[in-house]
Amino acid sequence: EPEVTQTPSHQVTQMGQEVILRCVPISNHLYFYWYRQILGQKVEFLVSFYNNEISEKSEIFDDQFSVERPDGSNFTLKIRSTKLEDSAMYFCASRDTGGRLFFGSGTQLSVL
Amino acid sequence: RKEVEQDPGPFNVPEGATVAFNCTYSNSASQSFFWYRQDCRKEPKLLMSVYSSGNEDGRFTAQLNRASQYISLLIRDSKLSDSATYLCVVSLIGGGSYIPTFGRGTSLIVHP
Numbered sequence: 001e002p003e004v005t006q007t008p009s010h011q012v013t014q015m016g017q018e019v020i021l022r023c024v025p026i027s028n029h030l031y032f033y034w035y036r037q038i039l040g041q042k043v044e045f046l047v048s049f050y051n052n053e054i055s056e057k058s059e060i061f062d063d064q065f066s067v068e069r070p071d072g073s074n075f076t077l078k079i080r081s082t083k084l085e086d087s088a089m090y091f092c093a094s095r096d097t098g099g100r101l102f103f104g105s106g107t108q109l110s111v112l
Numbered sequence: 113r114k115e116v117e118q119d120p121g122p123f124n125v126p127e128g129a130t131v132a133f134n135c136t137y138s139n140s141a142s143q144s145f146f147w148y149r150q151d152c153r154k155e156p157k158l159l160m161s162v163y164s165s166g167n168e169d170g171r172f173t174a175q176l177n178r179a180s181q182y183i184s185l186l187i188r189d190s191k192l193s194d195s196a197t198y199l200c201v202v203s204l205i206g207g208g209s210y211i212p213t214f215g216r217g218t219s220l221i222v223h224p
Contacts, residue, residue: 043214103155
């Protein structure tokens with residue numbers, strides 16, 4: 001069964017450093033998403049991506065965040081200068097034509 | 113007003129019990145509805161879509177009430193393995209965007 005894969009599973013970084021989280025969506029899906037979940041809180045929408053451009057973004061997704069699909073398979077989330085409050089689980093998802101989201105297993109980001 | 117609201121629980125039930133969760137949503141133009149299941153520190157996994165006429169998948173039944181803007185999930189004959197957090201997801205489609213929005217989730221604990 002096709003699945004969304006994310007790497008790394010854990011990322012520890014110092015405040016102010018850049019991080020890149022990677023995702024390989026399901027190959028025949030066209031819509032991709034990044035969500036985050038701070039421990040004990042709800043799953044929050046960050047950004048959606050379609051046809052090689054951002055289609056929607058939330059207030060959380062400020063200038064420190066960017067997304068790319070550099071090579072037709074990988075979908076990356078970059079945080080330019082991490083803050084302590086960026087510590088969270090980051091989930092990538094791709095969406096099928098029925099509107100259903102399929103998630104990767106997430107990257108746990110810890111900013112020290 | 114929160115977009116998607118759920119009773120956080122926890123619902124603590126014995127094996128074999130029937131349990132029901134509700135979820136309310138604020139935007140009457142919402143068009144797609146889903147229930148996801150999330151185990152501790154794991155990614156959300158699709159449990160079932162929710163259709164206007166209601167739908168059933170084994171022990172799970174989902175209902176949609178558009179007039180009152182809520183969806184429900186009924187679990188019959190609860191198993192220990194049903195212990196998880198159940199996430200209500202509501203999507204609005206419009207202007208080319210489709211953003212699945214998550215509730216905080218309802219925690220279910222099934223005990224022997």
